[in-house]
Structure formats: structure tokens, C-alpha cells
Amino acid sequence: MTTVREARVFQLPDLGEGLTEAEIVAWRVAPGERVGVDQVVIEVETAKAVVEVPVPYAGTVLELHADIGAVLPVGAPLISVSGAAATEPTAEQHGEDAPGGSGNVLVGYGTSPASARRGRRVGASAASTVTTSSRDEERGTDPAAVPLVISPLVRVLARRHGVDLSTVVPSGAHGVILRRDVEQAMAANARPAERRATEAGGAAADERVPLRxxxxxxxxxxxxxxxxxxxxxxxxxxxxxxxxxxxxxxxxxxxxxxxxxxxxxxxxxxxxxxxxxxxxxxxxxxxxxxxxxxxxxxxxxxxxxxxxxxxxxxxxxxxxxxxxxxxxxxxxxxxxxxxxxxxxxxxxxxxxxxxxxxxxxxxxxxxxxxxxxxxxxxxxxxxxxxxxxxxxxxxxxxxxxxxxxxxxxxxxxxxxxxxxxxxxxxxxxxxxx
Missing domain, CATH: 3.30.559.10 (Chloramphenicol acetyltransferase-like domain)
Incomplete structure (x- = not known):
């Protein structure tokens, strides 16, 4: 019978510089996937930068503890990872470090550049799950169906305001969708709603933007x-x-x-x-x-x-x-x-x-x-x-x-x-x- 080690829970680490919380921008893994030590599993946005966070354990992803867009305090659970099964190849045989963890916290703070290229980004739907060779570029399984978005923040902005990126006309070089493109789509979406409200004798609802x-x-x-x-x-x-x-x-x-x-x-x-x-x-x-x-x-x-x-x-x-x-x-x-x-x-x-x-x-x-x-x-x-x-x-x-x-x-x-x-x-x- 296969035995599995006790699950390890990786918490949002102290990102330094007095930062106490971060917003989840994108997951790079999904439940059921194997991860290695120092593999980037999540992108978070702090008050100062978008940061790639690697996991210090090797094993299988059991659970993602928060959704994209959630704002978590330092120390909150991020991801649960099971240890490698006793009958499975060891971490060393996979070319990974020992599952005890590297102690590294952030990409750029001791993590090797190679580790930043592992993994995949998991968005709000299966269509946004992609294999990446760099931290920024995203394409779906059908490159013609999913637009190119360099900034994860642009993707988050679109999701928050219900903008379908496949309908947005890009203005950036090489067909890249920029923030202004999403904002124009937001404005275009708002105008019909305002007209309907006016016709109904009402007023458009005020927009509330979280200050974070x-x-x-x-x-x-x-x-x-x-x-x-x-x-x-x-x-x-x-x-x-x-x-x-x-x-x-x-x-x-x-x-x-x-x-x-x-x-x-x-x-x-x-x-x-x-x-x-x-x-x-x-x-x-x-x-x-x-x-x-x-x-x-x-x-x-x-x-x-x-x-x-x-x-x-x-x-x-x-x-x-x-x-x-x-x-x-x-x-x-x-x-x-x-x-x-x-x-x-x-x-x-x-x-x-x-x-x-x-x-x-x-x-x-x-x-x-x-x-x-x-x-x-x-x-x-x-x-x-x-x-x-x-x-x-x-x-x-x-x-x-x-x-x-x-x-x-x-x-x-x-x-x-x-x-x-x-x-x-x-x-x-x-x-x-």
C-alpha cells in the first residue's frame, strides 16, 4: 500500500520592507500537480511590486487555500503539499532538492532563475491555464482565441470589472492588451448600463474601488x-x-x-x-x-x-x-x-x-x-x-x-x-x- 507523508501547508511568507499583506494575482499550479522545491507556485501583488513566490517543499499539490483576487495577511495559508509517496521516485531522482525545503522565500532573494521558469499559471478558468517559459507571457491552448496580456495586473483588472479579454482590441506592440485598452472596454460596457438606468428613470450605481x-x-x-x-x-x-x-x-x-x-x-x-x-x-x-x-x-x-x-x-x-x-x-x-x-x-x-x-x-x-x-x-x-x-x-x-x-x-x-x-x-x- 502506498503511504503518503503528512501534508505541509505553505503560508504567505514575510515579503520584507514592512509589507503585511498581498493580493493573489495568479496561481501557477493546480491541485494534483507535482511541485519541486523552489518552484514558483503563485504571483502576488504587494503594495510595492508583483512578486513570484516559490514553495519550499516538494510533493503533490493538495489544495489552493485562496482564490485569485483575495487579499491575504502574512502567515495565511497559501497551498497544501503532500510529501512524496514512499513508492514514488525520490526528490533527488526527479532532479529536485530534498523535500525539507530550501528556506528561500522570494524569487530574486536566493532562488535560482531556473526555478522561476517552472510551473504554469492558473487563471480564473481552464482557458487561462498555460505553460510558460517566462513569468509574464500568457497564451491559451488556442493562441488565436486568447489575447496576449503581458501584465497580470491587466488581467486582474479585466476580471474585476467583467471585461472579456477576447473582445478587447489591443493597442500595444505585437498585439499586447494594455491597461488603457481594458479601461476603454470598461467605459464602453458602462455606457449601455447608464442608458438603461436613465431610461428606467434611475441613476447609474457609483463604483467603489478598494483602496489597497x-x-x-x-x-x-x-x-x-x-x-x-x-x-x-x-x-x-x-x-x-x-x-x-x-x-x-x-x-x-x-x-x-x-x-x-x-x-x-x-x-x-x-x-x-x-x-x-x-x-x-x-x-x-x-x-x-x-x-x-x-x-x-x-x-x-x-x-x-x-x-x-x-x-x-x-x-x-x-x-x-x-x-x-x-x-x-x-x-x-x-x-x-x-x-x-x-x-x-x-x-x-x-x-x-x-x-x-x-x-x-x-x-x-x-x-x-x-x-x-x-x-x-x-x-x-x-x-x-x-x-x-x-x-x-x-x-x-x-x-x-x-x-x-x-x-x-x-x-x-x-x-x-x-x-x-x-x-x-x-x-x-x-x-x-
């Missing part, structure tokens, strides 16, 4: 930021020479894509070296201002999940080209959902280029627990006085919001003026490098 995940984290941060005694100062600057400098750098070496954001990051780092008061945090409990020795530069990146702030570590040790490379890498990971939680924490100063949204200016909110944030508006042609004569120049607005506890207006104004001088005359930076 990244949106809740942003809300919590903004609430803490609003409690900081802050002030904002701003200045219009002539960015004509800066734009010319960018073009000159690109022409000198087309392989190095140094953009305006990288140059602005370079100016901020140099400015923080001159005005270290702004690279600080306030320890309220001890009543101390902590001036930080390292500059970890956060920058705002708009993604399908919302606004994220990836962090360039040790920015003061990087060249402008290195800053450009890391900014591009982190932006790509943020938009694909591949950023680990550690890449979204620990910033000491934030740069926010909201000019990409076509706006001239804003009052940026401090990214708690930092002491300051610099916002940059769009660069537009405007009349500008140059050497006493009117000319058309490329002008932008810089806005600095700072914690008034760490410094007064003189320091904040000095930093802002220094960055503005670098924008107008990038050669000014040469004196400090």
Missing part, C-alpha cells in the same frame, strides 16, 4: 507627507543650453542614451553635496535631524499600477552615463512589474519630472520620510530676455518642496538656484566634479 496595494501605500505616504511642515519655492529657468548639451552628448556617443532626467539627476546630486541639509530625515522620537551620508536618489515613474518611485542607490558615486543607464533599467522594470520591493525603498531625495504629463508646474509632495523633493515641468518655447533682447527660448519650471524643520528658506533657495544655474549653464557643474 500600491494605491493604499501612496495614500498612506501622502497622508504622512501632509503632516510635514513644508514649504515650496520655484523658479523659471532657460533650459535651451541643457537641451543642446543633451543633443551633443548623444551625437558624441549614440550608444549612450543620456536624457534630460539623467542630467537633472546629476545636478540634484551635486546640489545635495553642496546643501546636505536637504539630504536628511527627521527622527521625531529622538528629536533629531539625521543628515545622511549617502544619496539614494528616488525618481517618479508612471506605470500601469500607478506612480512608483524606484531608487538609484549610491547616486553620488555614479557618473552621468551610469545614472542614465540605471534610470532606464529601473524605469523598464517598474513598467513591466519586475521591480523587487527593495528597489522601491530607502530613497533620501526624490526627483519628479511631471513635465511628461504636459504640465508646466506643480507643488510636489515630499516623499516621506525624506526632507525634500524637486519637481520639473515641461520644457516649452517661451519669450525670454537674453542680453537685453527678446528671444524665444526653451523654458521650464523647477519647484522644490522642503521640510522646514531641516532648514530655512536660505538653504532651500540656495539649492534651487544652484540646480537652476546648472540647467541654464551646465558648465557650472564642472567646478564641483
Amino acid at each position: 496595494g500600491l494605491r493604499r501605500t501612496v495614500a498612506d505616504k501622502l497622508a504622512r507627507s501632509s503632516a510635514i511642515p513644508h514649504a515650496t519655492t520655484w523658479i523659471d529657468v532657460d533650459a535651451t543650453v541643457l537641451v543642446e548639451a543633451r543633443e551633443a552628448l548623444r551625437a558624441a556617443d549614440p550608444t549612450r542614451r543620456i536624457g534630460l532626467l539623467a542630467l537633472l539627476a546629476r545636478f540634484c546630486v551635486a546640489g545635495l553635496r553642496k546643501y546636505p541639509e536637504l539630504n536628511s530625515t527627521v527622527d521625531v522620537e529622538r528629536g533629531e535631524i539625521v543628515r545622511l551620508s549617502a544619496i539614494h536618489l528616488g525618481f517618479a515613474a508612471q506605470t500601469e499600477r500607478g506612480l512608483m518611485v524606484p531608487v538609484v542607490r549610491e547616486a553620488h558615486r555614479k557618473t552621468t552615463a551610469e545614472l542614465a543607464g540605471e534610470l532606464a533599467t529601473l524605469t523598464g522594470l517598474a513598467r513591466s512589474g519586475g521591480l523587487p520591493p527593495t528597489a522601491l525603498t530607502g530613497s533620501t531625495f526624490t526627483l519628479n519630472n511631471y513635465g511628461v504629463f504636459g504640465v508646466d508646474g506643480s507643488t510636489p509632495l515630499i516623499n516621506h520620510p525624506e526632507a525634500a523633493i524637486l519637481g520639473v515641468g515641461r520644457i516649452v518655447d517661451k519669450p525670454w530676455v537674453v542680453d537685453g533682447a527678446l528671444a524665444v527660448r526653451k523654458v521650464t519650471q523647477l519647484s522644490l518642496t522642503f521640510d522646514h524643520r531641516v532648514c530655512d528658506g536660505g538653504v532651500a533657495g540656495g539649492f534651487l538656484r544652484y540646480v537652476a544655474d546648472c540647467v541654464e549653464r551646465p558648465a557650472v557643474l564642472l567646478a564641483d566634479v
